[in-house]
Amino acid sequence: MNYTLHQLKIFFKISETKSITKAAEELFLTQPAVSIQLKNFQEQFSIPLTEVVGRKLFITDFGREIAKAAEKILNEVDAINYRTLAYAGELTGRLKISVVSTAKYVMPYFLAEFIREHKGVDLIMDVTNKSKVVESLEGNEVDFAMVSVLPKQIKTESVELMQNKLFFVGGAQHEKSEGTLKKEQFEELPLIYREQGSATRNAMENFIANNKLSVRKKIELTSNEAVKQAIVAGLGYSIMPLIGIKNELRTGELQIIPVAGLPLVTNWNLVWLPSKNLSPVAQSFLDHVTTTKDAIIQQKFRWFEEY
Structure with a gap:
C-alpha cells in the first residue's frame, strides 16, 4: 500500500461530513480533486470504504475503521509538527x-x-x-x-x-417614504426569518411580540446569506445585522427602512x-x-x- 497523508486527510474529512462536496469545501479543494483522491485511496483496498445508496454517500463498517486509524495517524503527525515548532520556540x-x-x-x-x-x-x-x-x-x-x-x-x-446593530431591511424595489414605517404598513409586508435556534430570529420574534405586531406572511431560510439574497430578489423583508449587509447597502441593492424601536443594539x-x-x-x-x-x-x- 502506498497511500499518502493527503489521502488520509481527505478520506477522514469525507467520513466526518458524509459528503464529497462538503469535504471539498472544508478542505478548500475542488470536488473533482477530492473524488479523484478518494478513488485512488479506495484502489488500495479490496474492501469498499464507501457506498452510495439513493444518491447519498455512506461510510461502510470497514471505512469507519479506516477513518479511525486515519484520525490517529493525522493526530500523531500534528503532534510531530507541534513538537518541532515548540523546540524552535514558537x-x-x-x-x-x-x-x-x-x-x-x-x-x-x-x-x-x-x-x-x-x-x-x-x-x-x-x-x-x-x-x-x-x-x-x-x-x-x-x-x-x-x-x-x-x-x-x-x-x-x-x-x-x-456593537451588533439590527435594522429592518428591504430591497431596492421598496418605495422610500418620509418618516418611519407605520404599524399597518409593517404588518402588510412579507417577512423572512432565520431558522429556529438563530439569535437573529429570536431578536426578530421578540421585537414583533413586544410591539404587538401581526405577521401577514412568513418565509424561513437557514442562513444569513440566503435571507440577504431573498430580500435583494424581492421576496420579502427582514430584521438583519448591519455587519452582514455593508456592501449591499453601498451598492443600493438593500436599504434600511426606518421602524420605531429599531435598530436593536447588542x-x-x-x-x-x-x-x-x-x-x-x-x-x-x-x-x-x-x-x-x-x-x-x-x-x-x-x-x-x-x-
Whole structure:
C-alpha cells in the first residue's frame, strides 16, 4: 500500500461530513480533486470504504475503521509538527472557536494578526446558529465562542468586542417614504426569518411580540446569506445585522427602512467557560484580543458609525 497523508486527510474529512462536496469545501479543494483522491485511496483496498445508496454517500463498517486509524495517524503527525515548532520556540497547537453565523463577518478580523504571528497555531472555526454554538461551548468542544447575546443557561466569562446593530431591511424595489414605517404598513409586508435556534430570529420574534405586531406572511431560510439574497430578489423583508449587509447597502441593492424601536443594539462577545483550563494557545489569543480589540474596531469597523 502506498497511500499518502493527503489521502488520509481527505478520506477522514469525507467520513466526518458524509459528503464529497462538503469535504471539498472544508478542505478548500475542488470536488473533482477530492473524488479523484478518494478513488485512488479506495484502489488500495479490496474492501469498499464507501457506498452510495439513493444518491447519498455512506461510510461502510470497514471505512469507519479506516477513518479511525486515519484520525490517529493525522493526530500523531500534528503532534510531530507541534513538537518541532515548540523546540524552535514558537507557540503551537490548535485554537477551536465556534461562532454564530453573522459573526463570520467579525471574528476573522480579530484572528488575522494572531494567526499571522503564530504560524504554529492551527485554527478550527465552526460557523453555525446560536443553539449549536452554545452546545459546543457547553460540551467543552471549543476554546471560545462568539455570540451577540450571552447564553443564560450556562455560566460564562466574556470579553465584549463591539456593537451588533439590527435594522429592518428591504430591497431596492421598496418605495422610500418620509418618516418611519407605520404599524399597518409593517404588518402588510412579507417577512423572512432565520431558522429556529438563530439569535437573529429570536431578536426578530421578540421585537414583533413586544410591539404587538401581526405577521401577514412568513418565509424561513437557514442562513444569513440566503435571507440577504431573498430580500435583494424581492421576496420579502427582514430584521438583519448591519455587519452582514455593508456592501449591499453601498451598492443600493438593500436599504434600511426606518421602524420605531429599531435598530436593536447588542454586543458581540467572546465567551468561554470559567472552568475551562485554557491552553497556552487559547490564553495567548485571549490576551491578544483584549489588548488589540479597540484598535481593530477603529481600523476595520469605523463604517458602523454611519448608521
